[in-house]
Amino acid sequence: MQPARVAAAGGSEATLAPRRRWRAPSMRLVLPVSAVVAAMLAAIPLIYLVVRVAQADGPQIVDALWNARIATLMVNTVGLVLAVAAACLVLGVAIAWLLTRTDLPGRRAWLVVSSLALAVPSYVAAFGWIATTDVRGFWGAFLVLTLCNVPLVTLPTIAALRLADSASEDVARTLGRGRSRAFMEATWPQIRPAALAGVLLVALYVLSDFGSVALMRYQAFTWAIQVAYESLFDRTLAAVMSVVLAAMGIALVAAERRMRGAQARVGSTVAARSKPIPVALGRWRWLAQGGLVVMALLSLGVPLGALARYLLLRTDTSTTVQPGDLLADTLSTVGLAAAGAFVALALALPIGILAARFRSRLATATESASYLGLALPGIVVGLSLVFFSLNVAPMLYQSIWMLAFAYGVLFLPKAVGAVRSSIVQVEPGLEDVARTMGLTPARVWARVTARIAWPGIGAGVLLVALTAMKELPATLLLRPTGTETLATSLWRLTSGTAYAAAAPYALVLIAVAAVPALLLTREVAGGKRHPEETL
Numbered sequence: 001m002q003p004a005r006v007a008a009a010g011g012s013e014a015t016l017a018p019r020r021r022w023r024a025p026s027m028r029l030v031l032p033v034s035a036v037v038a039a040m041l042a043a044i045p046l047i048y049l050v051v052r053v054a055q056a057d058g059p060q061i062v063d064a065l066w067n068a069r070i071a072t073l074m075v076n077t078v079g080l081v082l083a084v085a086a087a088c089l090v091l092g093v094a095i096a097w098l099l100t101r102t103d104l105p106g107r108r109a110w111l112v113v114s115s116l117a118l119a120v121p122s123y124v125a126a127f128g129w130i131a132t133t134d135v136r137g138f139w140g141a142f143l144v145l146t147l148c149n150v151p152l153v154t155l156p157t158i159a160a161l162r163l164a165d166s167a168s169e170d171v172a173r174t175l176g177r178g179r180s181r182a183f184m185e186a187t188w189p190q191i192r193p194a195a196l197a198g199v200l201l202v203a204l205y206v207l208s209d210f211g212s213v214a215l216m217r218y219q220a221f222t223w224a225i226q227v228a229y230e231s232l233f234d235r236t237l238a239a240v241m242s243v244v245l246a247a248m249g250i251a252l253v254a255a256e257r258r259m260r261g262a263q264a265r266v267g268s269t270v271a272a273r274s275k276p277i278p279v280a281l282g283r284w285r286w287l288a289q290g291g292l293v294v295m296a297l298l299s300l301g302v303p304l305g306a307l308a309r310y311l312l313l314r315t316d317t318s319t320t321v322q323p324g325d326l327l328a329d330t331l332s333t334v335g336l337a338a339a340g341a342f343v344a345l346a347l348a349l350p351i352g353i354l355a356a357r358f359r360s361r362l363a364t365a366t367e368s369a370s371y372l373g374l375a376l377p378g379i380v381v382g383l384s385l386v387f388f389s390l391n392v393a394p395m396l397y398q399s400i401w402m403l404a405f406a407y408g409v410l411f412l413p414k415a416v417g418a419v420r421s422s423i424v425q426v427e428p429g430l431e432d433v434a435r436t437m438g439l440t441p442a443r444v445w446a447r448v449t450a451r452i453a454w455p456g457i458g459a460g461v462l463l464v465a466l467t468a469m470k471e472l473p474a475t476l477l478l479r480p481t482g483t484e485t486l487a488t489s490l491w492r493l494t495s496g497t498a499y500a501a502a503a504p505y506a507l508v509l510i511a512v513a514a515v516p517a518l519l520l521t522r523e524v525a526g527g528k529r530h531p532e533e534t535l
Helices: 027-042 044-054 058-065 068-101 107-119 122-132 137-163 166-174 179-208 211-215 221-231 235-260 284-312 323-357 361-370 378-391 400-410 412-424 428-436 441-470 473-478 486-495 499-525
Strands: 004-007 013-016
Touching: 027 044, 027 323, 027 361, 027 400, 044 235, 044 378, 058 235, 068 107, 068 137, 068 179, 068 221, 068 235, 068 284, 107 137, 107 284, 107 441, 107 499, 122 137, 122 211, 122 284, 122 499, 137 179, 137 211, 137 284, 137 412, 137 441, 137 499, 179 221, 179 235, 179 412, 211 221, 221 235, 221 378, 235 361, 284 499, 323 361, 323 400, 323 412, 323 441, 323 486, 323 499, 361 412, 378 400, 378 473, 400 412, 400 441, 400 473, 412 441, 428 441, 441 486, 441 499, 473 486, 486 499
Parallel strands: none
Antiparallel strands: 004 013
């Protein structure tokens, strides 16, 4: 190629070097770098804990670890996590199957009702059960946490069942398999990543929950950590217990990945994704309807009934509720939750894509790091970000941006699980076809992968927003001065035993959180288009 020549001002010709075409960085470079940055941001709470523990003396750390109380707390916590996770797996998959693969009447309405339990904070549900019954201890915590978290398994399993290859199950039935065996051999491997991702979220939530276990007087790690931090007596013990809790969270992530198996790419041909024939329940439909009614009464009826009783039978008028304050708290709750969901999505996209499409140690490490926030109590995450903002970014201290970032870190696993499981369901062959048509990786993502995976990813974003609305410990530490949310106002009033005045805040919080829950069910109930429609 000859260099270009132009006439200079003096009549002579000047030689110009050919212009180099700018080339965008390769996705194989951008994606891992972005995932590492996101994982490092998510690991800030763990870094804070390491710094706190490193400042302590060696004998002090050993004494904190080799403690009979630590062993007791670990046994109590592990037992509760396993029990709640197992119950949510069984109930969540069973409800998802009823709502997608049977002729159960009113399936769409039952989907909405079953999902509304997500709108009830676990501490509000525990308060409702305490006000109504005498249940306490392990069984009280087990009951409340199971009822509040079953939708975390039901919703992703429904989305996976809608994408699953029903033809393979039909073939298994023609080979003489029973319905249960055909489901386990043909359908379960396809929905297993989504179901186990939901179970992982349940287990991590149980690990980090404080309100319900405290109200139920069940001694778990989070209760002991919260007491240690608030007492200001032994911060080292609290930090050591938090490190143990983080290690348990990493172990859960590793166990979920092993159970999920080596199924890095799930999908079937477009022709095989036929609409399944609903299973006729016959006389069993009444038993199924009755079971769903009982679940609704236990998860929604008990806490809402207790709040309504406090509201209607109010006798203490010393604390009044101002509508303006209630509206302001509602607006700040929605705005902060939306900002937190956006931060979580931005951090989750590179980590989830890398985990779904590449099997490497880097993908495993970044995904594991993203789950640390949910395994830690909110007070630990809040203190770590106070430490970070004061020492690294003082201008962000007690700002809405730091609180939104805290929400993103705390609930990043919900977004990562949704991104990974949704992208895993996208047939890789469709992306290969799009690339042969000359599309760049960015356009392949926008026109193929994102369009197919978006319902699942959007559901994850809504789940983050819903959970952020109910968050309390980190919000108390990081909220800007003068800013209140529905959760913090509820905590302030209940701390002063003004239960009747707190009831409107609790009811509005449930109503506001029900909006993303309903949108979540709409994303799931709407199903997904066939993949060929995106090309």
